[in-house]
Each structure stands twice: as C-alpha cells, then as structure tokens.
Amino acid sequence: MSEIDHRPGSQIKGGAVFPHRHLLGIAGLQPHELLFLLDEAEQWIDMNRAASKHDGRLEGLTQINAFFENSTRTLLSFEIAGKRLGADVVNMAAATSSLKKGETLIDTAVTLNAMRADVIVIRHAASGAVGLIADKVDCPVLNAGDGRHEHPTQALLDALTIRRRRGSIAGQIVAICGDILHSRVARSNILALTSLAAQVRVIAPPTLMPPAIEELGVTTFTDFDKGLEGADVVMMLRLQNERMSGGFIPSTREFHALYGLTAERLKRAAPDALVMHPGPMNRGVEITSEVADMPGRSAITEQVEMGVAVRMACLDILTRRARKVEGWA
C-alpha cells in the first residue's frame, strides 16, 4: 500500500487546500486534495436529503453547462447542483451550438468567456478538448468528460460512494470491468482510487484493454471470474452501443456470457461486495437486472445521489476565489 497524505482539509488554511483553478482531471491532484473534495461533499448530501434544498452561496453567479456531446444524466446533475447553490444555470447543448457551423473550439471558448460566465462545465467528445478551452477562459472550468481522457466528478462520486459504504477507500479491492479502452470513467477512477491506496483491478476483453494500463498501477485480467475473486467493489462500465458488435466484441451475447455481471458470478467477489455502475445501464448486457437492483449490494442509485453532492462541492470550491471567500481570495 502506498504512502498517502491523510491530512484533512481542515488543517490546511484557506485556499492552499485546493490550489487549482480548474478541475480538468484527477491526474495532478494530491491524495489530500481528493479527500478534501470528498469531505466537502458530505455536507451537501445532508442538505440534499432535507426538505429545503437551497443554499445561496453562488447567488448572482452564472454557470454555463457547455455540453458538446449528448448527455442527460450528467447535465441534469450539474444543473441541479448549480441551482441548489443559487447559481444562474444556462445549458448549451451541442445540437444548438455553432460548432456545427464550423466554428473552432477556441472561438467557442472565447465566446463563452465573453459571456462572463463565472464557472463553465464542459463535456466534449475529444480527449483534451476541455483543457484546450480552459486555457482560453478567465473563469474556472469543470471537466464533465472529455473523450476517453477524464471524467473527474464521476471518479469523485464513486470514491465518495465507496468511502461511505465500505468505511474507507484505502485497501479496498476494486474491480473495474468492461470497455476500459474507450472509458474516461475507468481512467479517472483508476487515478483516484490508486491515489487513495485502493487495490485496483481492471477486467476487460483483450480488444477493450488499453495498452500499458498496468503502468497506472493496476492489475489486469481478461478472465472476469478470476478478476472478481475477493473483490470488495465491482464497478461495471457501460458498453457503448457503437462497440456492441463488429470490431471490438463479436456480439452482446458473447460479451454477456464472458463479462456480464450475474448474481452467480457476484458470489466470487467478497460476500458483501458493493456493485456499482456509472449508468445508463444496458440491463442484460454488462449487468443483469437481478444484480443491478440487489438490495444492500447495489449502490447504483446512491452513486447518482453522490453525484449531485460532489458537483455542488466542486462548484463551491472552484468559485471561492472569485467570491472572495475568506482565506481563498
């Protein structure tokens, strides 16, 4: 197990606890910075469960959700997060954007900047595109998923779910299964969980296993059953529609037979192993309904709940400098 910095955020004064302007990825974040984000998210879980779900700290600020790639769940999650903190939330969807008219990404970034947004949440189909925009704007940028690169808030909400359900992240055996090659969720989770000293296994068909992934500190398996052995957390990934037949896997039937999580298979994992999925699920492909809905074991709806809390924490923290919060200005 690697040495990690467990200093809770409260011991570091003000903005020094999270000295980053943007949240572009898990890469580059220290373990104590990850833990700080998780700690900050806890308060929003409580508020979100209360009758009145409003906090006015982002009052007067404009949050633009610029989604260049279709998304329902993540967009909704960021919109709710912003609104619960009092921000004016505006959504820009890909279908209505001028990128379709040939405008370059840089021009779009400059345009967004000129709108005087206070925080911009971006999703884009190309790896690195969000960072490219972040370089051109004056306000904090939150990466809501860029290509196959990173999806940091997903990794944070997964880490938070694991921490709450399993008591800790360090030492947990986490098996991430499915289309690792095309998954930004897998990459961000690998970075976050290894950084917080979990033992991460990745399980995928050889055609969907990224090259040299072991160098990220994980153990690889092409045999699902072996990879599941004794796992504390089983994290299933969505198989994208466009990968379902042809070049990467022969058929969904064969994929399900080899890599689908069934109740029978789950018995190989630890007796109380947690089942996770970032959604939306393909029931009957990567996961059976029985497992997805298994009481006490499936954390899938809880992940969605944690998502709002984590995103509220990120929006709050990233805007603290602009809001001149004491110690952050």
Place this chain on the structure above:
Amino acid sequence: MTVRLFTNARLVCPVAGVSQGGLLVRDGRIAEIGKVAAPSDAYTTDLAGATLAPGIVDIGVFAVDRAAFRAGGITRAATMPGVSGERDDDALSLHRIVPGLVGEDLFEMAAAKRRGAVAVSTGRSWIGDSGLMRRVMAYAAALDLPIVSHAEDAGLVGDAVATDGATATRLGLASAPAAAETMAVMRDLFLSEVTGARLHFRQVTTAGALDIIRAAKKGGAPVTCGITPAHLFLSDIAVEDFRTFAKLSPPLRSEADRQACLRAVADGTIDLICSGHDPKGPEDKRLPFAEAEAGASGAETLLALSLGLVRDGLITVDRLFALLAANPAKLIGVRAGTLEPGMPADLIVIDEGAPWRIDALRMQARAGNTPFDGLPTQGKVLQLMVGGKLVA
C-alpha cells in the same frame, strides 16, 4: 562569375574528413580545397576558424520555406508530392518527389522524370494494397526512380494518433503498436525484392523496423532510411498535456525505441537525417489532439539539433554531414553534398558552438510548430552559398 576564397576554415567534408585550410570557389563550383594560394581576382573571406561544410540536402519537405531553409543551412530540398511553390531559384535548388499514385492509378512517372523528378513517393501515408504497391514499385524500378515510402501499416494504425504506451493510455488517445512500422517495412522490403525497386523509408523510428533494415542491408538489399531529430531527441512523453506540436507522423515512440534510433544512427543503419519540414499554423494545431494535423516545422532546427549527436559523442562531425548532405544527395542522384573539387559550391559557414534558444514565436519559418519550443541548443548558420552565390 566571382572567384571567392574562404581561408582559415574548419573544413568538414563527408568524404575527406575534417581539416583546416581554405576553399576556392570558381564558376559556381568548388575549385580547390586545402592549402590554396589566393588568385589575384579572388574575393577573400577569412572564416577565423569557423566551420565550412556542404549545404544540407533535405529529403521530403512539405513546404518550400526559403527563410527557414536559409536559417537552417539547407541548400537543396526534395519536395513531397503536392507541395506548391516549387519553382527553383538562386536561393535554393529544388528537386521534386512525385506521387506513385493518383487515386488508384499509376502516376505518369516517366513524364515527371523528364521534368526532373528524382523519386516516387507514397506521400504522407502507406499504400495498403500490396498489389498496387507492387505495380508502383515495379514501374518506378524500370525508370530507375527510387521509392520513398511512409512505413505505417494502415490497418494497425486505424484512427491512432499516438504510439501504444502509458502516455497514450493516460491521455485517452487512440494509439497503435510500434509494430505497425515493422510490418510496413517488412512488406515493402519484400516487394522491393520482387520488383528490384530501390527503397527509401523517409522515417524509420522503431527498434523492430531498424533491426529488419539492418539485416536487409547486410543481405545487400537496395534499401536506405532516414529519420528526423524529433524521433532522436523526443519520446512519446512529449505529447503529455496534449501538446499538438509534438503530434507527428509517425507518432513519437517509446524511450526504448528512441534509444534504438540513436544506436542506428551510430552504427550506420540510418542513412540520413531530414527535417520533415511541415509548417502548420494555429488553425491546424490549436485543436483537440486527435483533430490537430501531424507535422513539425523542422528546417531551421535540423542542423543545431543534429550537431547534438556530435556533441554527445555519438558520431563525428564529418559523419554528420554524410547524414545531412552526402547521403541524401546520393539518394536522389544529384552531385552535391561534399567538399570535393568539381562539386557545386553549395556551402554553409557554421558557428558550431553558438548558443541559442528554440522559440516557437521567433522562428524564421512560415509557422513555429516545433516540439522543441524553449529548448536551448547550439549551432548557427553564418553564411549560406548556393551554386557559388551567397544567399542573404
């Protein structure tokens, strides 16, 4: 025409080696070298110990960029197919490499040769259809035109923009195995054996492919290969942070492959070093990595970076000028690239030790897309002469 005498020079010739002395230029050609008595009509320049070397012959540039060539000491360039502005002038000798194919049909290679083409190329990509490639090579062989091939197996590469490895995986970039190059090199070598075509790989960048070429050369195959300084001095970690200036074709390789390339320069497997000059503006580079164009502006950094191989003790300076001048000239069949009497006076005067910093914003080239931005280096071209005429 002027008679010009350079005295007190450090003469670097790929054939005669390194010596001190003078060099006399008459009628646009090198007339005498060594201890030269000054003719009465000579315009004399005392080089005070500066290096006098043959001008660089650059194989396979994607743009005619005179300012960059002047700054980089390039006196001859062979342009890739489709390069505009190919008109020869006093400042530069240009040679054309023509495409092997237009669509799926053979290009009029004989007509092109009559108009001065020196080689036939597959352009920026590999010809995937082996039957078609065989016909291209057979046709070129009959015309005694060498084939300049881009060695990346198209099927293995697919939509890849990087080499398989931890960097590509971390960044979430589609990547291809280094073996894509070995596969392409092997096939083209077999086709060269079948057709008798002379084969030049514009850039070979992996240990596997270099091993194959080394063995083929031992067996007497008519094969040569080149490389750019980027693949000798950078590995795939240079694309970290999605740096599109380091997006090249073929992509940057692993550190182990880079080391293999350096060894191949030292042992002679690699025949020449070229700039791959391909200036690209922000409209092509300031894009998400996968969408950005590949290529680097390499002409004016070619000499300084290559001199690094000498400074590192990998090769001698006269051997470097075999790689930069004599070998490429031989490949395209032009008499140039050495300081032998009778050769055209394509010469450069260099201060080998002059320090400078590569700065993407201050390049002479049409665009500053260099993966070496910010790197301190050494070696400056003080004077450049083409056919006996000094180029300002």
